[in-house]
Amino acid sequence: MERIAATISSLPPPNVPGRAALDAICVEENLPVNAVRIVVGLLSCCAVAPFYHLLPSVPFRHLANVVLGMSVGWFVFDYMLVHSIVAIVVTYVLLHIAPRKLAGRLVAAFLFAYLIGCHYFREYYEPNLVWDSAQMVLTMKLTGLALSYSDGGLKDDLKTPLMLRNQLLRIPSLLELCGFIYFFPTFLVGPGFEYHEYVDWVNNRRSAPLSIHFKNVLLAIMCIGLFFVSDNFPIDIIDSPEFYPEAPWVIRCLLQSLSVALYRFRFYMVWSLAELGGVLAGYGYSADSNEWSGLTNNHILSVELPVNMRVAINGWNIKVALWLNTYVYQRVALKKGKPTAFSTLASFLVSALWHGLAPGYYIFFIMGALYIEVAKHIRRRYRSFFHYTEDRKAHPHAIFFEYFTPGKCHPLAILYDLGGMLFTWIAMQYAGIAFEILDLQRCIRIWSSWYFAPPIITIVLLVFFNTSKPARRQKTE
Incomplete structure (x- = not known):
C-alpha cells in the first residue's frame, strides 16, 4: 500500500x-x-x-x-x-x-x-x-x-x-x-x-413520499447548522488555559463534554447528506418495517439524550454496529451458541481496528465495552425496582410516559431515568475525548483534570457486581 x-x-x-x-x-x-x-x-x-x-x-x-x-x-x-x-x-x-x-x-x-x-x-x-x-x-x-x-x-x-x-x-x-x-x-x-x-x-423502482424527503432535508439543515455551532466550542482547545478559565470544575467538565458532543455533528452532517441523496435515488425502503430507514445511520436523539448506554451505542453509526453484530459478535467466542462478554470485547476491538491504529480508538472502544458491561449489571439488578414492565419494541424515550400510567413504575423512577441519562451522557463524552483527539498525552492531560473519575467508578462497579449477589426483590400481592 x-x-x-x-x-x-x-x-x-x-x-x-x-x-x-x-x-x-x-x-x-x-x-x-x-x-x-x-x-x-x-x-x-x-x-x-x-x-x-x-x-x-x-x-x-x-x-x-x-x-x-x-x-x-x-x-x-x-x-x-x-x-x-x-x-x-x-x-x-x-x-x-x-x-x-x-x-x-x-x-x-x-x-x-x-x-x-x-x-x-x-x-x-x-x-x-x-x-x-x-x-x-x-x-x-x-x-x-x-x-x-x-x-x-x-x-x-x-x-x-x-x-x-x-x-x-x-x-x-x-x-x-x-x-x-x-x-x-x-x-x-x-x-x-x-x-x-x-x-x-x-x-425494484421506488420513490419515497415527499414527507420523507422533507424530513431528510430538515435533518441535513439541522446537522449543518450545529456543525457550524461547534466552532464556538472547538475541541482543539478544551485542554488549554483559555478554555473557560474562570469556570468552576464541574462547569468546565460539562463544557468540555459539550465540545465533544458537538464535534459529532460533522459525522451527522455527511451521513445525513448521504441518506438524503440515497433516498432521492429511491434507495432506503425497508419492507420489514415499511419505512425509509435503509440508509439511516444514526438516531441522533438516542445518542445525544441516551436513556442508557445500550441505547446510545445502538443509536450511533447503526450500519457499522449491524455489520459488527452480524460478522463478529454473532460468530466469535460463542458459548453454547450464544455470544459472550468476550464477543462484546472482540466486536469493540475489531471496530477500533477498522477505525485506525491510534491508541485513542482502542481506549475509546475498551471503555465502551466496560460501560456496556456495567450498564447490563445495573439494568438487571435495579431496573425492575423502578419500572415494572418493559416493551423492547417501544421507543427508548417512551419510559418517560410511564409516569402517567399508574402501576407501571415507581414514583422515584424519574430519578432513576434522569440519573441514568446524565451519567451515560457524561461517560460517553469522557470516552469520546479519546476517539476525537487521539493524541494519548493530550487525552491523559484532559482526563486528569477530571481526576479519572469515570473509569475509576466503572472499574469499582464491575468489581462490585462480579463479587456480590443481587438482592432479590420481594414479591407482593
Whole structure:
C-alpha cells in the first residue's frame, strides 16, 4: 500500500474540473479543503440522484453507479481512487479462485491488512488524508459480501437467521460488484449496506413520499447548522488555559463534554447528506418495517439524550454496529451458541481496528465495552425496582410516559431515568475525548483534570457486581 501511495505521489497534479477554484476559495476563507470537497461532492450527488429514476434498465443502473461514484471519488480523492479499484479486483479474484468456505476469511484478512496500511500511512505520513473513509466503507461492504458468499455454501441447518438473510448463492458479475461499491450517494462516507439490499433496490423502482424527503432535508439543515455551532466550542482547545478559565470544575467538565458532543455533528452532517441523496435515488425502503430507514445511520436523539448506554451505542453509526453484530459478535467466542462478554470485547476491538491504529480508538472502544458491561449489571439488578414492565419494541424515550400510567413504575423512577441519562451522557463524552483527539498525552492531560473519575467508578462497579449477589426483590400481592 505504501508503495502504491509513493508511486501516486510522484505523478503530475491531476486535472479535476472545478476543483482548483473550490480549493482556492477554501484557502481564501480559511476553510478545511478536504471537508469542503466531501460536502460539495455529497451535495452534487443529491442534485443528480432524482434523475436516477429515468434509467431504463438494471444494467444501466449498475453502470450509472460506477460512473457517478467514480466521478465523485475522482473529484474528492483524485489518484487515490486507485485504492478502491485494487480492493475490488483482489476481492473479485479471490472469490473465483479460493475455496468457497475460505473465500470470506481470505477476503476479510486481505481487506483489513490493506486498510491497516491505509491507516498507518494516514497517521504517520499524511494526516490530512481523506480517502481512507471510503476505504473503510468499502472494506465493510466487501467483507460482508465475501463472508455471505461463504455462508451460502453451508448446509441450511448450520446457518443462523442472519446468515440465511444475507447469504450469497452466486458470485456477482464485475459490473454488479462495482455498482454495489460505487453506489454514488454513499461511496464517499457511507453508510454501508448488504449486497442483497442493493440488488433489491436495483431491481425494484421506488420513490419515497415527499414527507420523507422533507424530513431528510430538515435533518441535513439541522446537522449543518450545529456543525457550524461547534466552532464556538472547538475541541482543539478544551485542554488549554483559555478554555473557560474562570469556570468552576464541574462547569468546565460539562463544557468540555459539550465540545465533544458537538464535534459529532460533522459525522451527522455527511451521513445525513448521504441518506438524503440515497433516498432521492429511491434507495432506503425497508419492507420489514415499511419505512425509509435503509440508509439511516444514526438516531441522533438516542445518542445525544441516551436513556442508557445500550441505547446510545445502538443509536450511533447503526450500519457499522449491524455489520459488527452480524460478522463478529454473532460468530466469535460463542458459548453454547450464544455470544459472550468476550464477543462484546472482540466486536469493540475489531471496530477500533477498522477505525485506525491510534491508541485513542482502542481506549475509546475498551471503555465502551466496560460501560456496556456495567450498564447490563445495573439494568438487571435495579431496573425492575423502578419500572415494572418493559416493551423492547417501544421507543427508548417512551419510559418517560410511564409516569402517567399508574402501576407501571415507581414514583422515584424519574430519578432513576434522569440519573441514568446524565451519567451515560457524561461517560460517553469522557470516552469520546479519546476517539476525537487521539493524541494519548493530550487525552491523559484532559482526563486528569477530571481526576479519572469515570473509569475509576466503572472499574469499582464491575468489581462490585462480579463479587456480590443481587438482592432479590420481594414479591407482593
